[in-house]
Amino acid sequence: MKKWLAIFMSVFMVFTLAACSGSTSGESSSDSGTKSEGGKDEEVTLRIAWWGSEPRHDYTLKVIEMFEKENPGIKIQAEYASWDDYWKKLAPQASAQQLPDIIQMDLSYFSQYAENGQLADLSPYVGNQIDTTNFTDNYINGGKLDDKLYGFNLGVNVVGFHYDEELLKKAGVDSLAEDWTWDDYKELAAKAKDAGIFVDTTMKADVFFNYYLRTQGKSLFGKDGASLGYDDDQMFVDFFTMTSDIVKDGAAPTPDYLAQLKGLEDDPVVKQEAIGIWQWSNQFVGLQQVANRPLKIQNMPGPNTSDGLYLKPSMFWSVAENSEHKEAAAKFIDFFVNNEEANKLILGDRGIPGSSVVKEALKPVLSPEQVQVFDSVEWAEQNSSAFDGPDPVGAGEIIEMLDSLSEQMNYGQLKVEDAAKQFRQQAESILAQNK
Numbered sequence: 001m002k003k004w005l006a007i008f009m010s011v012f013m014v015f016t017l018a019a020c021s022g023s024t025s026g027e028s029s030s031d032s033g034t035k036s037e038g039g040k041d042e043e044v045t046l047r048i049a050w051w052g053s054e055p056r057h058d059y060t061l062k063v064i065e066m067f068e069k070e071n072p073g074i075k076i077q078a079e080y081a082s083w084d085d086y087w088k089k090l091a092p093q094a095s096a097q098q099l100p101d102i103i104q105m106d107l108s109y110f111s112q113y114a115e116n117g118q119l120a121d122l123s124p125y126v127g128n129q130i131d132t133t134n135f136t137d138n139y140i141n142g143g144k145l146d147d148k149l150y151g152f153n154l155g156v157n158v159v160g161f162h163y164d165e166e167l168l169k170k171a172g173v174d175s176l177a178e179d180w181t182w183d184d185y186k187e188l189a190a191k192a193k194d195a196g197i198f199v200d201t202t203m204k205a206d207v208f209f210n211y212y213l214r215t216q217g218k219s220l221f222g223k224d225g226a227s228l229g230y231d232d233d234q235m236f237v238d239f240f241t242m243t244s245d246i247v248k249d250g251a252a253p254t255p256d257y258l259a260q261l262k263g264l265e266d267d268p269v270v271k272q273e274a275i276g277i278w279q280w281s282n283q284f285v286g287l288q289q290v291a292n293r294p295l296k297i298q299n300m301p302g303p304n305t306s307d308g309l310y311l312k313p314s315m316f317w318s319v320a321e322n323s324e325h326k327e328a329a330a331k332f333i334d335f336f337v338n339n340e341e342a343n344k345l346i347l348g349d350r351g352i353p354g355s356s357v358v359k360e361a362l363k364p365v366l367s368p369e370q371v372q373v374f375d376s377v378e379w380a381e382q383n384s385s386a387f388d389g390p391d392p393v394g395a396g397e398i399i400e401m402l403d404s405l406s407e408q409m410n411y412g413q414l415k416v417e418d419a420a421k422q423f424r425q426q427a428e429s430i431l432a433q434n435k
Contacts (some may be wrong), residue, residue, distance in 0.1 A: 028357050040074070044328045049079040051086035051106035059345040062338035066342055067335045074328050094118050099320035101329045105151050106315055111390045113318070114150040120319040123147040125330035131338055139354040142313035142387045151316025154331050155351015158380040159207060160311060161200070161298040163276030164269060164291070171195045171275060176298045185301050186242065188275070189251035198274035199251045201258065201267065205242055206399040208278060211300060212239045214385070215308035225392030226434040228427055236420040244416060245410040255407045264290045281376055282314065282351060285369045295369075297376045300384070309384035311377070314351030352377040394430040401426055 049399075050060060057080050064076045079100055080255035081089060087109065093099050099118060113119050126149065132140055168176070171191040177184070185199075192199040203209075210220040212235070219229035230236075246252045248392055253268060261267060268274035270291045277287065280296070288295045300309060317336065319329045336342060340361040343353055347366070352374055354360055359374060366374065405423055408414035 024302060042073060044325050045075045046325055046329055047077045047079060047100035048102040049100040051081055056349055062345055063342045067332055085236050097322045099322055101320055101323040101325055102332060103318045104315055104319040107390045110151060114145050118321055119150040120321045120326055122152060123149045129327055129330035130334040131329055134355040134357045136381060138311060138386060143316050151318040153313045153316060153354055155314040155353060156311035156377060157280040157282045157314055158377055159280055159300060160376060161276045161278055162287060162295055163298060165296050167197060167275045180301050181303060182301045189246045192275055193251040198253055198268050201274055201277050202252050203210055203278045205402045209239050213309040215304035219388050221392050223383050226431050233420040240409055240416045247410040247423045255410050281373050284373050288369045297372050306383040307385050310387045311384055393434055398427045399431055
């Protein structure tokens with residue numbers, strides 16, 4: 001952990017120097033707002049920052065206008081940027097204790113900012129400024145670390161099998177049962193091969209191996225962030241034997257084949273060469289639009305699907321610890337996640353909303369494809385388990401290594417048993433630095 005803190009502070013220093021050479025986009029909230037005096041409420045100014053594309057900027061600005069109209073005592077200064085520029089601006093602000101009052105936070109940075117004491121615990125505002133009546137605990141707990149709520153979940157995604165029903169029938173299968181199993185999947189792969197098509201485009205190693213582990217009460221990373229979350233390498237062997245055998249049998253494309261794909265337009269599912277693809281729910285609408293024909297969503301195979309599935313937070317609204325107006329910031333978060341008219345502008349862009357009332361209000365204005373995604377996530381809400389929490393420091397390096405090992409297994413260049421040993425040795429060496 002000490003090594004990680006040293007690296008993180010070095011990054012802060014680099015960005016601090018960079019920031020000194022250019023203009024800054026915001027001022028501290030204490031400079032721009034005024035406090036209540038003598039019991040009289042006076043105007044408060046909040047700074048809010050997010051990353052995204054032009055459509056997100058446009059609708060977020062409209063939501064801010066709606067909030068200000070309902071809350072005339074609160075003004076909001078917007079600071080928005082692309083993904084890369086966003087984090088470059090945020091780092092020196094964090095170092096100077098001048099973070100915006102409300103910060104859009106990603107899972108990949110969530111632990112770092114929280115552990116550095118830069119995010120406020122939102123727990124005191126839940127049930128007060130933030131109404132969670134229509135949210136499940138599972139949804140809210142996605143923003144927790146060590147029982148403190150450092151981010152309010154803005155939307156969730158779930159993994160599933162997104163497929164072409166016509167190609168499924170071409171393989172001789174009329175439909176997929178809700179309680180289908182890994183054995184059913186392997187049987188489908190064999191039938192797809194016989195029909196001259198692929199069953200899928202293989203699985204992202206870390207995402208789906210983690211799902212498989214969760215169905216057996218384990219996880220990819222341990223709760224302490226300093227070790228793997230499973231002890232028996234037979235689980236690794238069982239999962240990757242299944243996936244690599246399907247590739248070696250010709251029921252799924254080889255790494256060589258996949259490397260030649262230039263974009264979604266070339267995906268075997270789009271080109272009607274594969275029945276389906278394993279991916280997150282937020283990717284379904286884009287796939288369907290490019291394929292330009294009806295596609296469907298199927299839940300993950302079992303057994304123990306509900307143990308394996310979880311609602312993955314897409315992003316959070318966090319409040320800076322340095323904010324002098326945390327209650328007002330919490331009030332904005334409440335408006336963003338609970339106001340039905342505001343969410344008719346947002347339309348699930350930041351993930352499927354958590355409020356059951358908001359979701360029902362949105363259904364009449366959604367496209368049929370978006371309705372499928374909402375229904376899929378709604379099903380998962382009743383058939384999933386708690387999120388494991390943000391990945392530990394070093395996870396990026398470990399995931400990259402697992403992807404490489406998976407590719408070697410799919411090529412037939414590495415035995416699954418040897419890959420299991422290599423993965424454990426190298427991953428635990430990386431994670432040990434978090435002790």
